[in-house]
Amino acid sequence: MEDALTISEVADRSGFAASALRYYEREGLIDATRTPGGQRRYDRHVLRTLAFIAAARHVGLTLDEIRNALALLPSGRNPTKADWTRISRSWRHRLDAEIAALEKLRDGLDGCIGCGCLSLQRCRLSNPRDVVASRGPGAVFLPESLHPAGHDGPR
Amino acid sequence: MEDALTISEVADRSGFAASALRYYEREGLIDATRTPGGQRRYDRHVLRTLAFIAAARHVGLTLDEIRNALALLPSGRNPTKADWTRISRSWRHRLDAEIAALEKLRDGLDGCIGCGCLSLQRCRLSNPRDVVASRGPGAVFLPESLHPAGHDGPR
DNA sequence: GTACAACTTGAAGTTGACTTCAAGTCAAGG
DNA sequence: CCTTGACTTGAAGTCAACTTCAAGTTGTAC
DSSP states (O other), rough: OOTTTOOOHHHHHOOOOOHHHHHHTTSSSSSSEEOTTTTTOOOTTHHHHHHHHHHHHTTTTTTHHHHHHHSSSSSSSOOOOOHHHHHOOOOOOOHOOOOHHHHHHHHHHHOOOOTTTOOTTTTTTSSTOOOSSSSSSSOOOOOTOOOSOOOOOOO | OOOOOOHHHHHHHHHHOOHHHHHHHTTTOOOOOOOTOEEEEOTTHHHHHHHHHHHHHTTTHHHHHHHHHHTTOOOOOOOOOOHHHHHHHHHHHHHHHHHHHHHHHEEEIIIIITTTOOOTOTTTTEEEEEESSSSSSSTSSGGGGOOOOOOOOOO
């Protein structure tokens, strides 16, 4: 069958580096069969999974979250359109939340930093929950909906 | 003068861990004077800078970018409202761009993954720049293999 | 004047998502 | 059969943005 793709073919077609594909396999996000000699061979099916992973990473999901999402796919049969729709639906919420948070931040800019009132005590920009850190280390400010800096796509 | 804050006071008031404040100082984002014994003392002014840093991190700027932004502030006098406005203006663009990208992604979800057409060749979700490797032979992995399941609309 | 919390430093550790490397093995064309 | 490029592995390196640690010093309350 012509279904068997080598790792470099998958790399070329998916845009992921071969090393990333091996990493994803170790992490349990994709799988591959092996030739008698031990080299990986991929079903074309993996390209769709990789497209999903790329989009999910784009949205800011961690590999851990993506693994969980992929676990919702049926293991036996090929995923249907409804399957993909179901697991991508949660992104909607995440995206909506992120967009809302960013818009709030943007609108806050004009009223808060823009007006020069940037105050730790009052400003919801820098202290959105008005919670002063007695909580754990770091990242007190960042609502979870926002992905931290260093948002890099694949490759 | 009551302007001199210890590192733990600044930590409490800003929400940053003391270790982060030392790190930011090493990285040139904030500065501190020293007691004769070598302990840090901060001007209250630093709280505003930290609020700026927190908000900027929130937007997704790297410390490097933030350092550059802070460099635009006048070094001698206290920053005025106009100064903060000026350097935060670029965030507007960044935020607008991020929001636009997320909205595009979200809207793409319904049309792209949502409809089950998730295709590496065409989908702007996974292939946002429309950079296609060699225009391969046709629809290699278009959802022929997928069940033509009932049309469940988005949402 | 002493106890003790708060502070100091440099170095090393952490996390996530990979990449790079070294040294060896496999697959396919001629 | 031979060559050559693609592939394999585990280990180690990278990056940002910190945190943690160990060992020693300072500030201040009593």
